[in-house]
Amino acid sequence: MELEERIADLESRLAFQDDTLQALNDVLVAQQRLVDRLQLQLAALAKRQEDLSGQIGQPDDEAPPPHY
Template structure:
Protein backbone atom coordinates (compact mmCIF):
# COMPACT_ATOMS: atom_id res chain seq x y z
CA UNK A 1 0.00 0.00 0.00
CA UNK A 2 1.46 3.31 -1.01
CA UNK A 3 1.53 6.42 1.09
CA UNK A 4 -1.09 8.02 -1.11
CA UNK A 5 -3.44 5.03 -0.73
CA UNK A 6 -2.96 5.08 3.03
CA UNK A 7 -3.71 8.81 3.11
CA UNK A 8 -6.88 8.31 1.06
CA UNK A 9 -7.97 5.47 3.36
CA UNK A 10 -7.44 7.68 6.42
CA UNK A 11 -9.39 10.53 4.83
CA UNK A 12 -12.27 8.16 4.09
CA UNK A 13 -12.28 6.90 7.68
CA UNK A 14 -12.17 10.46 9.01
CA UNK A 15 -15.09 11.50 6.79
CA UNK A 16 -17.13 8.52 8.01
CA UNK A 17 -16.32 9.34 11.63
CA UNK A 18 -17.30 12.98 11.11
CA UNK A 19 -20.61 11.84 9.66
CA UNK A 20 -21.17 9.44 12.54
CA UNK A 21 -20.38 12.10 15.14
CA UNK A 22 -22.81 14.51 13.46
CA UNK A 23 -25.52 11.84 13.36
CA UNK A 24 -24.98 10.99 17.02
CA UNK A 25 -25.01 14.68 17.93
CA UNK A 26 -28.38 15.15 16.23
CA UNK A 27 -29.74 12.05 17.96
CA UNK A 28 -28.62 13.27 21.39
CA UNK A 29 -30.15 16.70 20.69
CA UNK A 30 -33.52 15.17 19.72
CA UNK A 31 -33.48 12.90 22.76
CA UNK A 32 -32.73 15.80 25.12
CA UNK A 33 -35.52 17.82 23.56
CA UNK A 34 -37.92 14.89 24.08
CA UNK A 35 -36.73 14.44 27.69
CA UNK A 36 -37.39 18.13 28.36
CA UNK A 37 -40.90 17.81 26.90
CA UNK A 38 -41.62 14.70 28.99
CA UNK A 39 -40.34 16.36 32.17
CA UNK A 40 -42.63 19.33 31.55
CA UNK A 41 -45.54 16.96 30.93
CA UNK A 42 -44.83 15.02 34.14
CA UNK A 43 -44.67 18.26 36.11
CA UNK A 44 -48.00 19.40 34.65
CA UNK A 45 -49.62 16.03 35.35
CA UNK A 46 -48.34 15.99 38.93
CA UNK A 47 -49.72 19.49 39.44
CA UNK A 48 -53.06 18.44 37.93
CA UNK A 49 -53.30 15.37 40.18
CA UNK A 50 -52.43 17.49 43.21
CA UNK A 51 -55.14 20.00 42.27
CA UNK A 52 -57.70 17.21 41.77
CA UNK A 53 -56.86 15.70 45.16
CA UNK A 54 -57.17 19.09 46.83
CA UNK A 55 -60.52 19.70 45.14
CA UNK A 56 -61.74 16.23 46.12
CA UNK A 57 -60.71 16.76 49.74
CA UNK A 58 -62.41 20.15 49.88
CA UNK A 59 -65.58 18.83 48.26
CA UNK A 60 -65.85 15.73 50.42
CA UNK A 61 -65.56 17.61 53.71
CA UNK A 62 -68.49 19.88 52.78
CA UNK A 63 -70.82 16.89 52.21
CA UNK A 64 -69.74 14.73 55.13
CA UNK A 65 -72.04 14.21 58.07
CA UNK A 66 -70.92 15.77 61.32
CA UNK A 67 -69.36 13.31 63.78
CA UNK A 68 -72.39 13.33 66.15
CA UNK A 69 -74.64 11.51 63.60
Protein backbone atom coordinates in the same frame (compact mmCIF):
# COMPACT_ATOMS: atom_id res chain seq x y z
CA MET B 1 2.18 5.17 -3.81
CA GLU B 2 1.46 3.15 -0.71
CA LEU B 3 1.73 6.27 1.49
CA GLU B 4 -0.80 8.13 -0.65
CA GLU B 5 -3.24 5.20 -0.42
CA ARG B 6 -2.87 5.11 3.35
CA ILE B 7 -3.48 8.86 3.58
CA ALA B 8 -6.53 8.57 1.34
CA ASP B 9 -7.82 5.70 3.49
CA LEU B 10 -7.31 7.72 6.68
CA GLU B 11 -9.06 10.73 5.16
CA SER B 12 -11.96 8.51 4.14
CA ARG B 13 -12.22 7.06 7.65
CA LEU B 14 -12.09 10.52 9.18
CA ALA B 15 -14.90 11.73 6.93
CA PHE B 16 -17.00 8.68 7.85
CA GLN B 17 -16.37 9.27 11.56
CA ASP B 18 -17.33 12.93 11.20
CA ASP B 19 -20.61 11.92 9.56
CA THR B 20 -21.27 9.33 12.27
CA LEU B 21 -20.57 11.84 15.04
CA GLN B 22 -22.91 14.37 13.45
CA ALA B 23 -25.67 11.76 13.14
CA LEU B 24 -25.21 10.73 16.78
CA ASN B 25 -25.28 14.34 17.87
CA ASP B 26 -28.51 14.93 15.95
CA VAL B 27 -30.12 11.93 17.65
CA LEU B 28 -28.90 13.09 21.05
CA VAL B 29 -30.34 16.58 20.53
CA ALA B 30 -33.70 15.11 19.47
CA GLN B 31 -33.76 12.82 22.52
CA GLN B 32 -32.93 15.69 24.86
CA ARG B 33 -35.77 17.75 23.42
CA LEU B 34 -38.11 14.79 23.97
CA VAL B 35 -36.89 14.34 27.57
CA ASP B 36 -37.39 18.05 28.25
CA ARG B 37 -40.92 17.94 26.84
CA LEU B 38 -41.77 14.82 28.84
CA GLN B 39 -40.47 16.42 32.04
CA LEU B 40 -42.72 19.43 31.46
CA GLN B 41 -45.71 17.17 30.84
CA LEU B 42 -44.92 15.15 33.98
CA ALA B 43 -44.69 18.30 36.08
CA ALA B 44 -48.01 19.54 34.66
CA LEU B 45 -49.67 16.19 35.41
CA ALA B 46 -48.28 16.14 38.95
CA LYS B 47 -49.60 19.65 39.56
CA ARG B 48 -52.98 18.71 38.11
CA GLN B 49 -53.16 15.61 40.32
CA GLU B 50 -52.25 17.70 43.35
CA ASP B 51 -54.95 20.24 42.51
CA LEU B 52 -57.56 17.55 41.97
CA SER B 53 -56.69 15.68 45.15
CA GLY B 54 -57.01 18.96 47.04
CA GLN B 55 -60.51 19.45 45.65
CA ILE B 56 -61.65 15.90 46.35
CA GLY B 57 -60.02 15.53 49.73
CA GLN B 58 -58.01 12.66 51.04
CA PRO B 59 -59.75 9.51 52.32
CA ASP B 60 -57.70 9.85 55.54
CA ASP B 61 -59.60 13.07 56.34
CA GLU B 62 -62.96 11.29 56.41
CA ALA B 63 -64.43 9.98 59.63
CA PRO B 64 -64.58 6.21 60.01
CA PRO B 65 -67.89 4.52 59.27
CA PRO B 66 -70.35 4.20 62.19
CA HIS B 67 -69.85 0.45 62.63
CA TYR B 68 -66.27 0.98 63.95
